[in-house]
Amino acid sequence: MTADSRSATAASLPPHAGVPASGWVAFRSRDFTLFCIARFVSAIAFMVQSVALGWLIYDLTASPLALGLAGLVAFLPVVSLALFAGHAADRYDRRAILLICAAIGTAAGIGLLLTVASGAPPIWLIYLLILVFGTTRAFAMPTGQALLPGLVPVEHFPNAVTWTSSAWQVATVIGPALGGILYAYGSTVVFAFATTCYAITIGLYALIRTRSALRPRQPISWNSLLAGLRFIRSRPVIFGAISLDLFAVLLGGATALLPIFARDILHVGPSGLGLLRSMPAVGAISMALWLARFPVRRHAGPIMFTAVGVFGLATIGFGVSQSMPLSLACLFVLGASDMISVLIRQTLVQIDTPDAMRGRVAAINALFIGASNELGEFESGAVAAITGAVAAVVIGGAGSILVAALWTRLFPPLWQRDQLVDQPLLSTAAETSPRTD
Template identity: 65%
Template sequence: MAAGLKADSAWAAFRHRDFAFFCAARFLSGVGIQMLNVAVGWLVYELTGSALALGMVGLAAFLPVVSLALFAGHVADRHDRRRILVAAYGTVAAAASALVLYLLAGGTAVWPLFLAVTAMGSARAFANPASQALVPNLVPAHHFGNAIAWNSSTWQTATIIGPALGGGLYIFGAPTVFAAAAGALALTALLLAAVRHRPAMRPREPASWASLLAGLVFIRSQQVMLGAISLDLVAVLLGGATALLPIFAEEILAVGPAGLGLLRSMPAAGAALMALLLAWRPIRRRAGRKMLLAVAVFGLATVGFGLSETLWLSLLCLLVLGAADMVSVFVRQTLVQLETPDAMRGRVAAVNSVFIGASNELGEFESGTLAALVGAVGAVVIGGAGSVAAAAYWAWRFPALRERDELIRQER
């Protein structure tokens, strides 16, 4: 009987139709975006042979996020978040379709790829805060932790399948991958359009610097939230090795584009397994210390990957770092989405998206630049060691985060 109640609780969020549709859309968008990441990364390296060019892909994706973040967050708090998502993913699908046409026409210049990545980054700048802010409106508060775990698990499962599928389809050429991704993203937009959520009536305050900066001011006033977000930023910024995976796949492990897809899938596999575990056994006590420990494990696994010269060990290290990162993501997302008033969730989520984008896309630029100076192995090892050091420093600098016990406070 107890097991039955536990299973029922683990699936609680899916009782709500809108959340189920949202998760299906999130899965397809994740598959499409990861396919695009694999195809763009491999094609850019194929055309240029440059680690710096791979880093520039991350910069092209990140700049729109940081440039548009405050405005996008304000839009998410003033307009229907569901419609914003439909428009954003429709735009990404259109950009992927444009790449298909460009390559079929015989294009070989690399700049259109950067232009398309910038357009996709601009669309996702609006999608990220709208998506994060929408989730708490799709399930009751008592199912929210469960929804966070399943939402993360859905995305991470997609990022397992997406890179592997993208790497496999690349055998038939980059246009095939871009076309498949465009189809997945178009279907994403259709699923989101079917969500019947009606937005709560929120006061539409006029755009001003005070309203645009409200999310940043709110985060600065919440030391636990600020510590969690900034730690995740610094750890992944330093320890992210994603941009350099084409180099490891080609020059160190010699596994080709299909192997690249497998390598890119492993962090997501670890994250998905951890997210499933968190759906069944969510973090209830010692949340801050568990996040700090997870970041340290992430850094150590990154160092292990950088030093590995065998495929199985590399895959294992990527699996572990993905699982550790998921713990950090779970804590951060729960704090951001549950402890922020609904009227400000878009703006707070926009600031959070900048931190996520900085840790991922800007981290790719940092990795590519450092690799150009000290080599891919050196860049990854240095970054992983930096993540371990960051966890130790944040434990001292943010005692409120270190001492945070309950993740979801009972009074809420």
């Protein structure tokens, strides 16, 4: 598209086109509403089930290594199947993939429930079922990300990302607490609840009317599997956003060391640890509600990099704090600033990617996010073993700031990005924007 045609297109758009919508506007789309509820219910089920599995495995084995293996088994499918999951999301109907994943998750939940109800569940069978859940998540995460832009008009997409992100954050607060409460009534109760939630998502996804656009079905080959990597590498905005998330979270993994701070530095015990763990999510939820009302309209790039810098400063502040109120405040700011950068990064990555490539790009993005979380915890623990917990957190926060400063030089288009949704993208999507009800 030439500069003149872009100007003509912009002139024909509504006065506020390209400006992120605020409030509840994304929920005008019936399909998005169903999708958001399904993701929230699924996230609650995942959080409740994760807490229950942790208790169950430790009750059966009394082994910290067994707990670590459970996390590894859940993460392995995300790593090993990322390229295949992305290819599937770009080859087949994305709504159908989500339905299949929800159905398999429900079946695995029933299997887990029956296994636990037997009274003496073998640990290998529990690991096998965890592997099944990990496989469904490996396909559902990129498919859901790829489907989301087609559920709302493009100008409402930042608002949709805000609400889906806040739904996840709310689930991270409610889910673990709910799982602990339900487990007190018996392991079968909590697994029955999680399975019921998975079953509900089947109905919600089935009610979504949006269908994936017809795309040519490329044969599976290394060329098609690696197309997402090549596309990301060729787009400085997308490559910069994904890699910034990887390295900033990798270095700033202070939450992995919270038990040390709760016991040895702040002396607040298990109850204080629970409060510390919940505070980043509280900050993220608060910021998500703020951004839903007052969205990022201009200077998206500088705001994102500033948020990463604030994330690093808050991490350093938490590391040096010896006061519980100050530590809570730092974690609140940490979560809030991370929500800002997450919203901008996710919007840029998904909205700047053509629909035919969204599955593969989303799969790689999900892989990087998962790797940064898992490896970030390992990095924090390894550095803490050498330097101590306080120094490890401070070094990590400083590293996040350094990465943000360096990325402004390495990826100028990302730093200079003004609007989240460019005017040309609006005109491109005009003919295919979904109808809102």
